[in-house]
Amino acid sequence: MAVYTELKPEAFARVSEAYGLGPVQEVVTIPEGSINTNHRIRTPEGRLFLRHTTVRSAEDLRFEAALLTHLTESHFPSPTLLLTKQGRPFLELEGGRVSLFKWLAGEELRRPQLTPDHLERLGLELGKMHRITQSFGGSRDNPYSAGQVRSWLAGLRRHKDDEVATVAEELEEHLERAEGQRGQGLEPRGVIHADLFMDNVKWLADRVGAFFDFEMACKDSYGLDVAITLNAWCFDNGAYLPELCRTFIRGYQDARPLAAVERENLFGHALFGAVRYSASRIRDFHLSPLPPEQLTRKDFRTYLARARALDALGPAGFLALLGL
Incomplete structure (x- = not known):
């Protein structure tokens, strides 16, 4: 599990008081996450999702709250953020900030369960979300820009672990190719999810119940969101799955x-996302x-495999794979 901050019972009692929930009846740590500590709690108000972060700023959390309000008002399936009794979107607690959400119904699919129908519905909902965010006035720069990734790789290239240093050099090459294959013309931009992995979508039977985990949402190219999502859902055992992609x-x-320019840039976005x-x-x-008992690890090699597969396909091969 990902446990970055251990919250004691009195901390949960403070949350309950701040939100007017009544006594906390159950706390379950959720074994996921790379930067936050997450819990499912149960109170007389029902089951809730509690996220504790020590890295996200108040400005970031206010942006997320405004975005979720916009999506909800536009009838898009997304999380319901609870406000404190003072009407605030988060609570300062234990050296960080707590956000509280209603528990989402539905299940998260695993790769063997995926069908082409699932991917078609996923694509449809992502397209709807992008249309909706065109009318959202908030803005947040992408914290994971090419410049940021380039800085990470420069540090990793000097790491004492030989495998890490070697992979970082390879990733630098992929990054330069990616940057050369995107930014060709002005792409449509707006607020994107930026992290729509399989564990960030709830399904109700065969339909999308909700997109969630909008903490990486930012303003960037819509095509980048398409490519990140495609990378996450349509690749398995070292190869892209053509039917799911299409x-x-x-x-x-x-x-x-x-748009034509978005199609031209998709390869670069996908390669950037893999890097x-x-x-x-x-x-x-x-x-x-x-x-290990505090962090469920994710293997970087699965995304390195995507970068290598894209490098082999090239822009034309990638667009052919997508049926574009």
């Missing part, structure tokens, strides 16, 4: 057709000092 893109374009997650997984998981 149904995902078809569903997305049913809601929001891709970005390879690097962050090295930093957050592979090199983490936390013991």
